Amino acid sequence: MSEEKLEYIVENKPCLVSLKAGKKYAWCTCKHSKEQPFCDGSHKGTDMKPKVFTADKDEDVLLCACKATQSGPYCDGAHNNLEEVYAEATQVEIESMKSSLFVERSKGEFGKANLDSGAYVLTPSENDNKTVGNLSYQPVIAKEDGASKLSLHRMTISEGTTPWLRYSDVDTVLYIVDGKGHVDIAGTKIDISKETGVYIRPDEAFRITANSDMTLFAAVCPMKTELLITDDNRTSFQNDYPDRKVEFDMAKTNVMANRFYQELVDKKIGSNEVTQFIGEVPLSRAAMHRHLYEEAIVILTGYGRMWTGTKWADVKVGDVLFLPHRQGHSLECTAEEGMRLMGVFYPSGSPAINY
Numbered sequence: 001m002s003e004e005k006l007e008y009i010v011e012n013k014p015c016l017v018s019l020k021a022g023k024k025y026a027w028c029t030c031k032h033s034k035e036q037p038f039c040d041g042s043h044k045g046t047d048m049k050p051k052v053f054t055a056d057k058d059e060d061v062l063l064c065a066c067k068a069t070q071s072g073p074y075c076d077g078a079h080n081n082l083e084e085v086y087a088e089a090t091q092v093e094i095e096s097m098k099s100s101l102f103v104e105r106s107k108g109e110f111g112k113a114n115l116d117s118g119a120y121v122l123t124p125s126e127n128d129n130k131t132v133g134n135l136s137y138q139p140v141i142a143k144e145d146g147a148s149k150l151s152l153h154r155m156t157i158s159e160g161t162t163p164w165l166r167y168s169d170v171d172t173v174l175y176i177v178d179g180k181g182h183v184d185i186a187g188t189k190i191d192i193s194k195e196t197g198v199y200i201r202p203d204e205a206f207r208i209t210a211n212s213d214m215t216l217f218a219a220v221c222p223m224k225t226e227l228l229i230t231d232d233n234r235t236s237f238q239n240d241y242p243d244r245k246v247e248f249d250m251a252k253t254n255v256m257a258n259r260f261y262q263e264l265v266d267k268k269i270g271s272n273e274v275t276q277f278i279g280e281v282p283l284s285r286a287a288m289h290r291h292l293y294e295e296a297i298v299i300l301t302g303y304g305r306m307w308t309g310t311k312w313a314d315v316k317v318g319d320v321l322f323l324p325h326r327q328g329h330s331l332e333c334t335a336e337e338g339m340r341l342m343g344v345f346y347p348s349g350s351p352a353i354n355y
Helices: 091-096
Strands: 015-019 024-027 051-054 059-063 111-114 120-123 130-132 135-141 151-157 164-166 171-178 181-185 188-192 196-200 206-210 214-221 228-230 245-247 254-256 259-263 275-281 294-301 304-307 311-315 320-323 330-333 339-346
Touching: 111 311, 120 311, 135 320, 171 294, 171 339, 181 196, 188 196, 206 214, 214 339
Parallel strands: none
Antiparallel strands: 015 059, 024 051, 111 120, 120 320, 130 135, 135 151, 151 214, 164 206, 164 228, 171 196, 171 214, 181 188, 181 206, 196 245, 254 259, 259 275, 275 339, 294 320, 294 339, 304 311, 304 330
């Protein structure tokens, strides 16, 4: 029996499944099971067979239903390329959120707009900065904000070299919004410029030399908001991981229907805890979706709206968005030229995977 003669019973999105350690599962590979993503025997009479696997631990995972994944049974985001346009909000979804409450910032044009279930949009104010030497910084995502997996600092640096900085026992990931210079990681200097991601391993101190004014974000995972500032470096560069920076490169982006993204800092340079990426969003409104990770987003260009179900807020360049794991959200770009963003999330993975 050929596949073409059978009716497909699948959707172009993964299935959220709670696996139990030691239990065997049979993942459907033929697309015809009515018990997706698992096999129900519908492949009988074909040359297809399910993929049997045993769960290593108790965990919630996203199993592929579209069968286009290259990482079966797990979703790898391949469903996003099965359509010409990334999944957008339907008219029914748009109508259902017409009564959503618009939330303004807590301090006029600055401060927080608190959305559903702990999600928020923050417009940072320079008035909230702490200053040490040529470094000014402020936490924009912290435990006090409801985050449990990651924290984020916004930093501005004037010309010159900062003191030594360190977040103890955690991974640190930098993103340079603008400016150029170099970062000294425990005695090893690395040139940095706009649209560069930098990975700093646990227990490595770093300092930054700016050739002119510089703006950057420091993401820290797992949660660690305290920034240690010292005059001396008492740490060593971990030579087992020599490659520490990744620059944005349009030629290396991953196409996702009518969008693209590039993973900057991730497992390829040793960052097993957190993933950092750059994404491009066209004039559109994404369908409401969720992730199994906690996420921070910084708007780099463009403007639009963030919807979380019963509330929404405007977003613009420089805004920080916080999304707890499994929080439903829809980012709408209303700029004709599109929107570019930087995102970091924990635990690490692919920004293309959602449900």
